[in-house]
Amino acid sequence: MTTPTARLALATCAELPELDSDDHALRDALLERGVATDVVVWDDPTVDWGTYPHVVIRSTWDYTDRPAQFADWTRKVERTSTLLNPASVVGWNIDKTYLRDLEKAGLPIVPTIWLDPERNLDSRAIHTRFPAFGDFVIKPTVSAGSRDTGRYDAGVTQQRSLAITHAKNLLSVGRRVMIQRYLRKVDTAGETALVFVEGQFSHSVRKGALLEGPFREEQVLYRDETLTARDATDAERELAERVVAALPGIAPGADGPLLYARVDLIPDDEGNPVVLEVELTEPSLFFALSEGSAGRFADAIAARL
Ligand SMILES: Nc1ncnc2c1ncn2[C@@H]1O[C@H](COP(=O)(O)OP(=O)(O)O)[C@@H](O)[C@H]1O
Ligand SMILES: [Mg+2]
Incomplete structure (x- = not known):
């Protein structure tokens, strides 16, 4: 860890010490707005998080086999700094059993x-x-x-x-x-990810189907995704808006709009969108696929500082 120079930290994992490349546009957009950032590895024991008034979670993707350590880290950061999204929301969101809460609220999820x-x-x-x-x-x-x-x-x-x-x-x-x-319409239609910033729809992308067969032991941080720009359908947009609007009653501590939310939908066998996941923790936000999206996100961050 080098000496902190900025007051805003973007949290990543040790395998991506310079962030995921898609987030470089975010760093640049923040800098254009006069906001310098340090990219900081979440489980680096030498970091003094208290030097950063604000910490935005980005590519912290290596916590999945030690979620308790990650949740502890979010609470620790929150003792001295503002964490975005907040620790209570992250704690709810890192385990997909949150889908049950969405289902109880009447939202269609993948069965x-x-x-x-x-x-x-x-x-x-x-x-x-x-x-x-x-x-x-x-x-x-x-x-x-x-x-x-x-x-x-x-x-x-x-x-x-x-x-x-x-x-x-x-x-x-x-x-x-x-x-x-396996909802097989995903093979032709793909998955649609809808990104929201401060509760407002920002942009959407298409992700190709990812699963070809049985699980194999492989040491990769994430599977390569085929991504293209795509306008969400009206039905997808409507469902994602319902999900985001429902969060305050469901996710602990999500009282106001969240800095970021990504709603991933796939079609069921009838072609109706259903929720695959809601990413409030460390979503890729696919800035490269939507002109102006990094700027919108940077504006939202700058407004919170
Ligand atoms: N029930 C399903 N039907 C079709 N594809 C699925 C299903 N569940 C997962 N997938 C595929 O696996 C990928 C990863 O699953 P997902 O639930 O999004 O978990 P992760 O948090 O790892 O992204 C999805 O992007 C999708 O391509
Ligand atoms: Mg996913």
């Missing part, structure tokens, strides 16, 4: 079966929870960048047993697991 590690489910009990036919997805509730996520064909015995092993491995280290049918 999910939840497996708790405390229940010590055996192979048979896991197996009976798989869909009878078609492809399905196994993923941990704490994940980013499609890590630890796999796609399986229920019609193939060998794939079912790989899926059981995958689920068991996650459960055995205390991770909660999600089973979802």
Whole structure:
């Protein structure tokens, strides 16, 4: 850690000490507005967070197998500084069980079966929870960048047993697991990510389908994504707006508008958008795909300083 020079920190992970390249446009846009930034690694023990009145979370993507340490870090930062988004919101958002809260609020999510590690489910009990036919997805509730996520064909015995092993491995280290049918319209339509700044829609992008098959052990921070600019449909825009509007009643501490929110939608088999995830922690914001978006985000940050 070099001596702090700026009063605003952008938090990243050790593997990306200069941020994800997409965020370089944000640094530049902030500088144009007279706001210098330090890029700081969230788990660097030498950092004195108190020197930064404001800390904005960006590419902290390596916490997924130690979420408790990350949540502790957010609370620690908040003792001396303003963390964006706030620790209470992050604490709620890093575990996808928040999708249950959205569902209770009447928002359509990808239909999910939840497996708790405390229940010590055996192979048979896991197996009976798989869909009878078609492809399905196994993923941990704490994940980013499609890590630890796999796609399986229920019609193939060998794939079912790989899926059981995958689920068991996650459960055995205390991770909660999600089973979802693979919503196959994503193969043609892709996923739509809608970015909101201070509660206002900013821009949207299309992400190509990511899952090809069973989970394989690989040491990557995130899976490469095929991204293109895309205008959200009216139905997507309407659903994402509903999600963002519902957050104050659902996410602890989200009383006012959040600096940033990203709502990821995929189509169900009828073609209606459903919520895949809501990223309030460390979303890629895809500035390169939308003219002016880095500037809008920089304006919003500058207004909060
Ligand atoms: N039920 C599903 N149907 C189709 N694709 C899925 C499903 N669940 C996950 N995926 C694919 O896997 C990717 C990662 O899953 P996601 O739930 O977004 O977790 P992460 O937090 O790792 O981004 C998605 O972008 C999508 O391509
Ligand atoms: Mg995702």
